[in-house]
Amino acid sequence: MKLVKFLMKLNNEKVQVELKNGTVISGEIISVTPSMNINLKNVKMTIKHRNPISLEYVNIRGNQVRLVILPDELNIDSIISDSMLKPKNLSTVAPVQKAKAPIRGGRRGRGRARAF
Structure with missing residues (x-):
C-alpha cells in the first residue's frame, strides 16, 4: 500500500x-x-x-512534507487490512478482442504497387 493511500484513510x-524547512505542524486531518x-x-x-502559532485551518503542499508522525493509539493493522480485503480486479476472463478496422490503402506500403 502506498503512503498516500494510507494517509487518505486517516x-x-x-x-x-x-x-522540509523544519516547521512542525500538528492538527486533525481533514483530507489528503x-x-x-x-x-x-x-x-x-x-x-x-x-513560538507556536494556533490556526484554524492549514493546507500543506505534498512535496514539502518530510515526515508524518502518527498517534500511538492508531490501529495501523486494521487500516491496512481493510484495504487488502478489497480485490483490485475481479475479471479473470480474457477480454474480447475487437475486430480490426481495415487498413487504408491495403497492406502495400507507400507508393504504387508494381508487379516485377
Missing part, C-alpha cells in the same frame, strides 16, 4: 507533520489528496526557533 486523526497535499484543522504550527 480522516479526523490527530497527526504531526514535519516539513493523491499528490499528498494535507488539509488540517485545529492546528498548532511551530516554525523553527519561534
Whole structure:
C-alpha cells in the first residue's frame, strides 16, 4: 500500500507533520489528496526557533512534507487490512478482442504497387 493511500484513510486523526524547512505542524486531518497535499484543522504550527502559532485551518503542499508522525493509539493493522480485503480486479476472463478496422490503402506500403 502506498503512503498516500494510507494517509487518505486517516480522516479526523490527530497527526504531526514535519516539513522540509523544519516547521512542525500538528492538527486533525481533514483530507489528503493523491499528490499528498494535507488539509488540517485545529492546528498548532511551530516554525523553527519561534513560538507556536494556533490556526484554524492549514493546507500543506505534498512535496514539502518530510515526515508524518502518527498517534500511538492508531490501529495501523486494521487500516491496512481493510484495504487488502478489497480485490483490485475481479475479471479473470480474457477480454474480447475487437475486430480490426481495415487498413487504408491495403497492406502495400507507400507508393504504387508494381508487379516485377
